[in-house]
Amino acid sequence: MKGKFMIVVxxxxxxxxxxxxxxxxxxxxxxxxxxxxxxxxxKLLDTSICEVDEYNVDEYFERNSKVKQFxxxxxxxxxxxxxxxxxxxxxxxxxVIGISCCTVVDREDTxxxxxxxxxxxxxxxxxxxxxxxxxxxxxxxxxxxxxxxxIDNIDCISLGLGQxxxxxxxxxxxxxxxxxxxxxxxxxxxxxNVSGEKEYNINDYALPDYALVEKINVSGRDKxxxxxxxxxxxxxxxxxxxxxxxxxxSYFPLFTSYGCGNSCTFCDADKKLxxxxxxxxxxxxxxxxxxxxxxxxxxxxxxxxxxxxxxRKICFEILDYIxxxxxPIGFSNGLTFESxxxxxxxxxxxxxxxxxxxxxxxxxxxxxxxxxxxxxKPHNLEMINKTLKQAKKLLPYTNKEAFFIGxxxxxxxxxxxxxxxxxxxxxxxxxxxxxxxxxxxIFLTLSPVTAVYRKxxxxxxxxxxxxxxxxxxxxxxxxxxxxxxxQAREKVKEINARNKSKVTRNLxxxxxxxxxx
Numbered sequence: 164m165k166g167k168f169m170i171v172v173x174x175x176x177x178x179x180x181x182x183x184x185x186x187x188x189x190x191x192x193x194x195x196x197x198x199x200x201x202x203x204x205x206k207l208l209d210t211s212i213c214e215v216d217e218y219n220v221d222e223y224f225e226r227n228s229k230v231k232q233f234x235x236x237x238x239x240x241x242x243x244x245x246x247x248x249x250x251x252x253x254x255x256x257x258x259v260i261g262i263s264c265c266t267v268v269d270r271e272d273t274x275x276x277x278x279x280x281x282x283x284x285x286x287x288x289x290x291x292x293x294x295x296x297x298x299x300x301x302x303x304x305x306x307x308x309x310x311x312x313x314i315d316n317i318d319c320i321s322l323g324l325g326q327x328x329x330x331x332x333x334x335x336x337x338x339x340x341x342x343x344x345x346x347x348x349x350x351x352x353x354x355x356n357v358s359g360e361k362e363y364n365i366n367d368y369a370l371p372d373y374a375l376v377e378k379i380n381v382s383g384r385d386k387x388x389x390x391x392x393x394x395x396x397x398x399x400x401x402x403x404x405x406x407x408x409x410x411x412x413s414y415f416p417l418f419t420s421y422g423c424g425n426s427c428t429f430c431d432a433d434k435k436l437x438x439x440x441x442x443x444x445x446x447x448x449x450x451x452x453x454x455x456x457x458x459x460x461x462x463x464x465x466x467x468x469x470x471x472x473x474x475r476k477i478c479f480e481i482l483d484y485i486x487x488x489x490x491p492i493g494f495s496n497g498l499t500f501e502s503x504x505x506x507x508x509x510x511x512x513x514x515x516x517x518x519x520x521x522x523x524x525x526x527x528x529x530x531x532x533x534x535x536x537x538x539x540k541p542h543n544l545e546m547i548n549k550t551l552k553q554a555k556k557l558l559p560y561t562n563k564e565a566f567f568i569g570x571x572x573x574x575x576x577x578x579x580x581x582x583x584x585x586x587x588x589x590x591x592x593x594x595x596x597x598x599x600x601x602x603x604x605i606f607l608t609l610s611p612v613t614a615v616y617r618k619x620x621x622x623x624x625x626x627x628x629x630x631x632x633x634x635x636x637x638x639x640x641x642x643x644x645x646x647x648x649x650q651a652r653e654k655v656k657e658i659n660a661r662n663k664s665k666v667t668r669n670l671x672x673x674x675x676x677x678x679x680x
Contacts, residue, residue: 165202166337168329169257170195171280172209173264173272174242176231178634182224183241185211187391187416189371189463190293190325191263196369197326203333206255207375210276211242212390217381217411223394233271233628240272248276249283257287259336261321261329264293267612270629274314281316288336290347292321298431298614300348304355309625319349323433324421326368327361365421365437373451381411386456388413404562412458415451419444419481420466420474425499427528428538428574428615438466438473441480448485459521460485460492467497467510475505479513486517493522493562500526500542500550508553515557523554525565525601530591531584537577544591551600563602567592567655570609570641570648572619582647589651593658603664606655608648609638616640 170191175183188209195205213227228239243251252260260280264273277289291314296303300320302312318336321328328346335344343349348357378387392414395403403412419439423432439447451457467478485492503510514520525547529535532543554563567588571580592604610633611620619640620632627639637645 165339166204166258166333167206167256168195168198168203168259168261168333169206169208169252169255170261170263171248171252171276172207172211173262173269173276174240175211176233176268176271176630177239177241179230179237179239181239183211183228183239185241185391185394187376187389188263188265189416189418190265191261192373192375193369193371194261194263194292194325194329195375196372198329198333199372200369201330201333205375206257208248208251208255209242209376210248210272212377213243215379215390215393217379217393220394220411233630236631238630238634245279249279252280252284252287259288259290259333261325262289262291262293262317264291264296266295266633267610267629268633269293269295277314277316288318289316290319290321290332290336291317292325296320297322299617301355304348304350306354311626311629319347322346322348322357323360324363324365326365327363366440366443370439370443370447370450373454378455383410384456386413386454389455391416392455408458413451413455415448415455415457415460416463417444417447417460418464419462419477420464423465425465425541426539428571429528429568429609429613431613432465436465436474438477441477441484444477444481445484448488457490460490461522462492462494463496465497467494467502478510482513482517486519489519491519491521493520493524495522495524496526498523498526500546503550503554504546508550508557511550511553511557514561520558520561522562522564523558525551525554525563527565528568529571529580529584530567530588531580533577534571534580534584537574538571548600551595555598555600563600565592565595565601565604566607567604568607568609569651570638570645572609572611572616572638572640572642574615579642582643585647585651589654592655596658596662596664603659603662604655606652608636608645608652609641611638611640 172188172191175185177183191207195207199205215223224241228241230237231240262273262277264270280287280289300322302308303314303320321332323346328344331344332347334340335342343358345359345361348355373389377390379390379393380387381393388411393411395411403409420436422434422436426434466474527547528538528540530544535543569580569585569588573579595601596604609616611617612632624639636649
């Protein structure tokens with residue numbers, strides 16, 4: 164082995180009594196898998212995961228969450244305590260530590276962990292990466308960065324797709340090479356520098372090694388569950404509702420591509436959409452099946468949202484393979500109305516043919532054409548209605564959920580979304596549910612986490628924590644009373660309740676639901 168490499172994932176932060184979303188860190192796993200392929204000994208330390216077995220999961224989150232205040236508000240920080248984290252790092256004794264910071268809310272614990280590790284293990288080389296860091300590295304490295312943004316005690320920042328650059332970064336930080344690697348940003352005497360990019364094809368790099376995650380043995384199962392499936396805290400909520408199972412199930416979050424071809428204002432995904440080949444997707448499915456079995460596959464990426472020939476060929480090959488295997492599947496992300504409508508609703512007809520789609524999340528985002536155009540969505544209200552009508556006809560047994568966002572401020576010189584437009588979205592949701600087009604809707608207020616909106620938030624709230632950039636009830640940049648957005652959210656909850664929907668994002672079932680199932 165060339166040396167040891169550990170990736171540390173920060174603890175989970177959520178408002179008190181709000182169950183945190185603890186997902187499999189697929190980005191970190193893929194980076195570790197590439198390092199492993201290049202001869203390094205690797206380990207994943209997800210600090211949001213505490214010791215767990217099948218007899219203590221029901222109280223897991225409350226037992227392992229500590230209350231901490233940000234901006235005078237109480238939040239849960241769920242996971243290991245500082246001493247446990249240091250103990251596990253010292254036990255593995257890595258030569259290099261990577262810190263994976265994927266969302267804006269991760270920024271708080273990421274900074275804390277870096278300072279903690281450097282204080283307790285000063286000899287360790289530390290580099291920083293992840294989606295959130297890739298998009299905001301300048302604010303972290305600038306000499307005049309404000310205290311909230313600045314992160315010290317790091318050797319460099321990994322930019323772009325981590326697995327492309329990890330080998331060169333490790334060789335550099337372990338002293339095997341003196342050449343500054345591509346794909347990093349780093350501090351200099353004058354400020355900071357960026358070393359450049361590589362051309363790459365994701366199919367040339369390691370596939371995720373799902374064996375790197377913790378496994379939990381469960382009575383009555385021939386194979387263990389990965390810890391994320393066991394906790395049942397998936398992107399879609401309580402997945403047992405969709406799988407119609409009383410037992411804990413093996414939930415496989417599958418990425419078949421990287422990046423996105425769209426340019427929506429509230430998402431900063433890399434625009435260089437790259438797709439895994441069908442053969443590589445098949446290998447990922449087979450590997451996960453071998454380790455844990457598969458009870459449900461959730462498509463998490465944007466491959467199916469593509470409309471070009473290459474994307475659709477791969478997508479239909481994947482659907483055909485999965486359909487023949489009989490896996491129940493869902494789409495928590497990655498569909499667009501353009502992709503669903505193309506070729507006279509060919510994709511929805513394929514879903515109907517295979518009969519295995521348990522869940523579809525429709526990316527409606529808003530119900531006002533003016534707002535949809537302003538935020539650069541590639542669809543309009545007419546496309547939404549036509550698609551939902553077809554889905555009702557072709558997929559009567561599929562759980563149909565839609566996302567809507569309210570509270571857009573002035574965007575590219577266009578006026579902010581008005582309170583009237585917010586209520587138009589609420590009325591549209593009510594109509595869609597009453598007409599049976601949707602089983603439930605999720606109304607979100609804009610989180611100003613992307614480049615288009617983040618600057619507005621930062622200028623208005625220079626001292627506010629990153630936690631509240633995501634979790635504030637209002638956007639803090641919407642020019643109207645945020646109570647309007649809260650009222651809209653509550654109204655949508657009432658509409659869902661009236662429809663008696665099994666809202667998939669509820670982590671736990673009610674007693675009535677448990678008895679019914």
